Amino acid sequence: MIVRTACPHDCFDCCGIEAEVKDGAVVALKGSQSHPVTRGFLCGKVQGYLRRQYSKDRLLYPLRREGSSFRRIGWEEALDEVACGLERARALKGPSSVLSYSDAGSMGYLKSLEGRFWGEFGGATFASGSLCSAAGLEAMAADYGRIGQHDPEDIPNSRLIALWGRNPMVTNIHMVPYIRKAKERGAKVVLVNPMPSESEALADYAVKPRPGSDAALALGLAREIIASDMHDGGYIGRHVEGYASYLEEAMSWTLGRTSDVTGVPVEDIRMFARDYALVKPASIWLGFGLQRHAGGGNAVRAVNALGAITGNIGRPGGGVNYSNRSSRVLNPLGYEGRMKDVKLVWKGRLADDIRALGDGFIEMAVIARSNPMLQCPDTEDLERVFEKIPLKVVFEHFMTDTAKAADIVLPAATFLEEDELYCSYFHNYVSLGRKAVEPLGEARPDIEIMKGMAERLGIGCLSGRTALEWIRYALEPMEAYGITLDRLMDEGWVRFPAPMVPWQDGKFPTASGRIMVGSPAPPKYIPPHELPDKEYPFYLITGALRDRLHSQYDNLGADPAGLQAVYVHPEAARRLGLKELSVVEVYTKHAAMRFLMVFDDRMRQDVIYAHHGRWKDRNGGINRLIKGYLADMGGQGALYDCAAGIRPSEVR
Numbered sequence: 001m002i003v004r005t006a007c008p009h010d011c012f013d014c015c016g017i018e019a020e021v022k023d024g025a026v027v028a029l030k031g032s033q034s035h036p037v038t039r040g041f042l043c044g045k046v047q048g049y050l051r052r053q054y055s056k057d058r059l060l061y062p063l064r065r066e067g068s069s070f071r072r073i074g075w076e077e078a079l080d081e082v083a084c085g086l087e088r089a090r091a092l093k094g095p096s097s098v099l100s101y102s103d104a105g106s107m108g109y110l111k112s113l114e115g116r117f118w119g120e121f122g123g124a125t126f127a128s129g130s131l132c133s134a135a136g137l138e139a140m141a142a143d144y145g146r147i148g149q150h151d152p153e154d155i156p157n158s159r160l161i162a163l164w165g166r167n168p169m170v171t172n173i174h175m176v177p178y179i180r181k182a183k184e185r186g187a188k189v190v191l192v193n194p195m196p197s198e199s200e201a202l203a204d205y206a207v208k209p210r211p212g213s214d215a216a217l218a219l220g221l222a223r224e225i226i227a228s229d230m231h232d233g234g235y236i237g238r239h240v241e242g243y244a245s246y247l248e249e250a251m252s253w254t255l256g257r258t259s260d261v262t263g264v265p266v267e268d269i270r271m272f273a274r275d276y277a278l279v280k281p282a283s284i285w286l287g288f289g290l291q292r293h294a295g296g297g298n299a300v301r302a303v304n305a306l307g308a309i310t311g312n313i314g315r316p317g318g319g320v321n322y323s324n325r326s327s328r329v330l331n332p333l334g335y336e337g338r339m340k341d342v343k344l345v346w347k348g349r350l351a352d353d354i355r356a357l358g359d360g361f362i363e364m365a366v367i368a369r370s371n372p373m374l375q376c377p378d379t380e381d382l383e384r385v386f387e388k389i390p391l392k393v394v395f396e397h398f399m400t401d402t403a404k405a406a407d408i409v410l411p412a413a414t415f416l417e418e419d420e421l422y423c424s425y426f427h428n429y430v431s432l433g434r435k436a437v438e439p440l441g442e443a444r445p446d447i448e449i450m451k452g453m454a455e456r457l458g459i460g461c462l463s464g465r466t467a468l469e470w471i472r473y474a475l476e477p478m479e480a481y482g483i484t485l486d487r488l489m490d491e492g493w494v495r496f497p498a499p500m501v502p503w504q505d506g507k508f509p510t511a512s513g514r515i516m517v518g519s520p521a522p523p524k525y526i527p528p529h530e531l532p533d534k535e536y537p538f539y540l541i542t543g544a545l546r547d548r549l550h551s552q553y554d555n556l557g558a559d560p561a562g563l564q565a566v567y568v569h570p571e572a573a574r575r576l577g578l579k580e581l582s583v584v585e586v587y588t589k590h591a592a593m594r595f596l597m598v599f600d601d602r603m604r605q606d607v608i609y610a611h612h613g614r615w616k617d618r619n620g621g622i623n624r625l626i627k628g629y630l631a632d633m634g635g636q637g638a639l640y641d642c643a644a645g646i647r648p649s650e651v652r
C-alpha cells in the first residue's frame, strides 16, 4: 500500500512523499513524482528517514527520572504526574509558573492546538520570539503590509538572482532546478554570504560582507545606485513612502564607509550595485542568517528598499523574497480568548529571562518539538537555570540533550504515525500528511498527549474531534478556493491560488498604501552586540549541515565521529601558527570548546565557521559559546553576534 504524506521538517521545501507500507510497517519512502515543486526527490535525510523511524534508540515508552537514569512508566502514571504538577504549580503561583516551550520540530499545523490547552489552563510563561526567522518576518510585514513571495515558477523569469544569505544547495534544494533554469536562460547569480556556501557553485560571483553588516552593504549599494542614476524614479514616486528620509540615510553610506564597515572591496560593491540595478528583472532571495544579528530586522528592511528603489517589486522575475506565508489561509487553532496569566520569555535570551522572573518562580516546564538545551544560546547557563525547575516534561522521539535534562519524557509519534496539515514557506502548496502506520511502541501524537493532560485537568477543548476533523475545521477558509479535506485526501497537495507575483497591482496593505521604505524611519545599520577585537579577533557564525536538520538526525551520525570541524581561512590560521587538522580551542567571552581545524580558502579571514546542531555527547553543543542577545525586531535571537578567538587546544 502506498500512503501519500508530506515532510514535516522545518525546511523551505515541504516535499511530497510516498510511503510504502507492508504488514503495518513503512518499508520505503520516496519523493512523489506528482508534487509539482518537489518532483520526486527528497534530501538525503528524509530519504533515509526509516533509520530514524525504526532506530533502536527511538523513545517508545514514557520515562520517569530516577537519579541519573530513567525508568519506564505507563501513560496513566506519566499523565497523572504531569497533571498533578500543573495543578500544583497553578495553585502555588498561578498558571504562568509553568513554562511552555515548543518550536518547529514538526511543522504540522495541528501542533498549534496546544495553545487551546494553555488558554483553558489559564495561561503560562511562553517561550516566545524565535531562534529562526522572526526579525525578517516582522521587517517584511512592516515594509509591505504583509508577507508575500514570488511563486517558485517565477524564478526562471529573473535575469539576475541574488542569493542573499540563502544556501539553496543545502537548505532549499528544490529551488536549485529553478535557478538552473534561469541560468540556462542567461540569468546571472550573485551570492551574498560571509560564510563558505555550497551555493557558490551556482554563482557567477560572491560578495562576502562581514557578519552583521548586511544593512550597511544594502545602504551602500543604494547610494551607489542612486548616485549613479540607476534607480527607478518613476517607481519610487508611485510606490515608495518616506523616500526623503531614506535618501538621507542612504547617502551617508559612501563607497569608502560601506567598504570599511562590510569589508567588501569598493570594486565589488560597484559591480554588484550595477548588476542589481541594471540587469532586470532582478530578484533577491534572502536566507535567515542575516537577521540573526542585533540589526537583523533593519538589515532585511534595507534589502527590501533595494527592491523598491530599482522598481523590482511587483514585476515578474523580481521581488525581495524571504519566507512564504501566502498559503496559510486557515482557521486558527490556538486559543482566541484572553489568557488570564501570561508571561513571555525570549527563546534567544532564555536563561537570562527565566532568571529575571525571580529565583524559583518557574515550577514546571513543558517542552515539545524542540531541543532548547542545545539550540538556545548560552546553554551552560541554561543548564543551571533548568536544574532549578522542579518538574520538566519533554515530548520527544530520542533522548536529546533536552530530554536528558527532563524528569518525565513522553514518546512522541513521528509524521508517519499521525494525520497532519502542512504549508510550505517556499511554495504555495497545502499538503495533507496521512498517517501511514500506527505509532510504534506507546508513542502518541503530541495532540493526544496534550489531550491526556487536559482531560485530567477537566479541560475539554481538545476533545470531540479527530485529527482529520481538526484539519477539516482548519481548512474551512480554504473552501472558497476549492481546497477541502476531501480534495486533499484525493490529491495529497493542492496549490493555494496565491498570485505568482505579489503586488503586481501596486497596492500594498500598509498605512500609506505604499512600501514603507523610509517610514516611520529608514533602515539603519546597527552594529552586532559583539565585534571582534584584539582578544577575540574573529566573528563566529554557524550554519546548517546537509545531513542534519537543526539538531535532528545528529544521533544517526550526520557527520563523522570525533571532534567537530571548525572552518578557518588558511592565512588566518597561519598567522596564529595553527596547522590544518590540528585540535584547537575556540574561545569566547562565555565559554570555550575544542574543534578540529579545517582550512577553507572560501572563508573571510576574520570569520570562523562551524555547523550547528551537533549533540553534546558527540563533542557538540556549540551554542555554549554564544551569549543570549536579541535582534531589533520580532524577539529574534541574535545568535550570530559572537566574537571569538582560536588557539591550540592545550593553551588554557
Ligand code: SF4
Binding pocket: 007, 008, 009, 011, 012, 013, 014, 015, 042, 043, 044, 045, 046, 047, 173, 549
Ligand atoms: S527536509 Fe526539506 S528537502 Fe528534505 S524531504 Fe523534508 S522538505 Fe524535502
